[in-house]
Amino acid sequence: MALDVEAIRREFPIFERKIHGKRLVFLDSAASSQKPRAVIAAMTRVYTHSYANVHRGLYALAEEATEAYEGARVKLARFINAPDPAEVIYVRNATEGLNLVAYSWGIEHIHAGDRIVITEMEHHANLVPWQQLALRQGAELAYVPVTNDGRLDLAALPPLLADGRTKLVACSVMSNVLGTLPPVTQVAELAHAAGALVVMDAAQAAPHQPVDVQALGPDFLAISGHKLCGPGMGILWGRGELLDAMPPFLYGGDMIRTVKRYQSKWNDLPHKFEAGTPPIAEAVGLGAAVDFLGAIGMEAIHAHEQELLAYALPRLAEVPGIHILGPGLGERGGVVSFWLEAAHPHDIAALLDEDGICIRAGHHCAQPLHERFGIPASARASFYLYNDKEDVDALVAGLHRVVKILGR
Amino acid sequence: MALDVEAIRREFPIFERKIHGKRLVFLDSAASSQKPRAVIAAMTRVYTHSYANVHRGLYALAEEATEAYEGARVKLARFINAPDPAEVIYVRNATEGLNLVAYSWGIEHIHAGDRIVITEMEHHANLVPWQQLALRQGAELAYVPVTNDGRLDLAALPPLLADGRTKLVACSVMSNVLGTLPPVTQVAELAHAAGALVVMDAAQAAPHQPVDVQALGPDFLAISGHKLCGPGMGILWGRGELLDAMPPFLYGGDMIRTVKRYQSKWNDLPHKFEAGTPPIAEAVGLGAAVDFLGAIGMEAIHAHEQELLAYALPRLAEVPGIHILGPGLGERGGVVSFWLEAAHPHDIAALLDEDGICIRAGHHCAQPLHERFGIPASARASFYLYNDKEDVDALVAGLHRVVKILGR
Amino acid sequence: MSSDLYREQLLDHYHNPENFGVLPDADVDVEMDNPTCGDVVHMTARLDAEGRITAVMFEGQGCVVSMASASMFTEMAVGKTPEEVAAMGLADIEAMMGGVRLSMGRVKCATLPLNALKLGLKEAGKL
């Protein structure tokens, strides 16, 4: 294995616990990852040693807190190769980041008759904001289809860009259901050539592979901190010129330059988009998370997950009556969704839980995608740096047991 | 003293540290409070023992996380005497809670020609959202004035309600600058009698005294978790019927019931307003914070701060050239803002820091209020359960030193 | 708790459901789904002159919990008045299922048949 999983697991205190007396086999990192000691310690250190509200504090504690908080922003900027840390906006989660774009940029720039293009594989977070924006503004919403083997049908995009009505293309960098890694750089090039902006949802990609905003070419990119070993928050990156020109989203303290009784002026980036008191210790924890991942190396993490996937796919295929969604190796990340002829996804998850195995069952916030494949729900196992082949073996054995119990 | 401050302070690990070699005298809790061991431990426990994404998880970890997360909501509902935990919405901070009301309720209900009434003592979080909503909708914004001694001029409210154009009255339960505790129950009664809804900003009040939504009578009430010993998040409470009738604010996962390609249906409360992955451990930490405060008793905390205030006000008044803002004892909470003829607020804060004393200097996110008093900024000391008379003594001694150094 | 769920009794109901199908000449005819997981039940019921439920049948698709609950519920509901059904809640379903304690994630599955029948009775003007 490319990674020393034994050593990595020791960094995650949760693996010390037993589930129903069994070893914890955590295969639900696509929903949210576990947290390493370094991240928990970074937050505890802020709370026990340097906590105070950030900005404009003129005492040592407040300065330390502000330095740690802004220092984390610099780390995050480096993590995604953003040209300027001021383009990194701390948000509640990836969902809020995408909504921020829909509210602040969208309402001013999407008009009746315009088109927004998204894909069939989007998570609701990168679908419902655009659907509702389109409804509200009288714009058209169009979907780039997904092929039967779960790839993005890129040939369907140019026709949707041809008439010049498309103002925005929103696309996931990695599908949280299919694992698909669509050709987002090409999507961005096509969209930009047609004069449309590009929003990338990197919530699922950023924890598992290098994400470089300058190489991928989006105008906005959203990330979930809690999926990459950090606490419950996220970041939105946007091009400076765009963010500068946008009106604020939330109004209140810190985001203003001056407030008069009947009008206000806005602060500079990133503060313009950060109203009120942020989760200070959590931002520092997020900085610690990207330090932790960076020390291991995003390339190495990606290679490790590819190795697990190469091991898992053929073994899973042997489970009787299994249907695995998504493309083959090489075009996907470490997320495997499937369904069994013999068992409802709920029952798969509940029975695997008895063996200490955590997977997710449901539509994974991607109903239109499940509808496209004609199923209401699926089961999903997802890998991260702390998983190894033993975990895959446990999953496969557990699925055979499920089939035995529920098959007839 | 009503409280055993020695014992309380031992619960807050940050007081073990020294600032410039001195004892930490933390008098900036109005900006954000320190965190007790119990809160830090509750979050650490989630991260090390029960972390998983909440809702729809069908394995033990996810169930534990969901139970802890929803259990905290029940505690918070009890803390503010909300009739139903489903009316308690987890938000990023009090600011986001107020913006949620402005976006979701405001855009549908505030029309051209309507009036929004706020007060001169509002924090920007309860001012700029209404100012911008009024500008956007072509509505009028009116201010209830503050008297010279920092009380709310309640007599000015009825004329603003008389013509029936006022649709919303937004008012702070406690001013973060003046410490004023305006007669919010009366404000709500007057507003309701005139057919207007009432938004209360309890960010500053809730950490320091009992806040009972059924007794105070607002339609919406916002609270900052980080000011009441919790982590960086907040809650918005709203009347169930109102929240039910409102459109969602942020769109994405968890807040939907069904998503179709071109339309969606929304989930029940509180989920309709909670899109995406929340700060799970932090919500549990917030639950632990209200447990901690509840065990001490909000009445006792209030009494303690009143006692400190009664001790501090006359001693502060002896500092040469001091001007203390806000009303007298009995009409105010434990926040004391002031200015010195001899020193700019920045210099006061920076010089006190040398003695390990943390206070805030600036406009405290209340520029129109400072303008009303003809000053650009003030210095602010604020008390909490871990402060005692020694802290007041240190502050007073520090201010005498400031006057000595900077006076001429 | 999950070990509890996959006991013989529930699996029996899942594999060999009681009253599976559609009741002819039904007074109540309702379909309800749980969009998060795709569970769906179609319930039909007949009432006698005094308004008591005399027969219930179901068809549908879903997990062991929702299907076993539906199967058991078609038996349990017989003899009850609409008001008695309306008064039932999670605790009754848990008792019906052999005293199992359902986790948050399964409550919606287990109560789907009950909630469907409540809705059907209401729509049919019996409640």
Next chain:
Amino acid sequence: MSSDLYREQLLDHYHNPENFGVLPDADVDVEMDNPTCGDVVHMTARLDAEGRITAVMFEGQGCVVSMASASMFTEMAVGKTPEEVAAMGLADIEAMMGGVRLSMGRVKCATLPLNALKLGLKEAGKL
């Protein structure tokens, strides 16, 4: 760091500022404020035929840092070209103030006079 700030030298400039007032016949006349804390400076300056700054005066209100910085800066700017002023940054101001390291909270105070003069030179067409 704050102990550094309230050294004799800065306090002297604060209590007895150099070049306090308004320069008559000024080529540059600019006011700038820092709304967060209410600091405000009004700077006036004159340039010679070659475009070098020959005199600077200031008036204003603010904290020790902004006022001492303004006072010292009125001396430091003399003899510089507008381009040389434009090239100055925080490090130069920290050096001017005796090598102090300013905390984030004070940077805006200390650089207010420099930023004001930059703006004034630009507005006067000298930059």
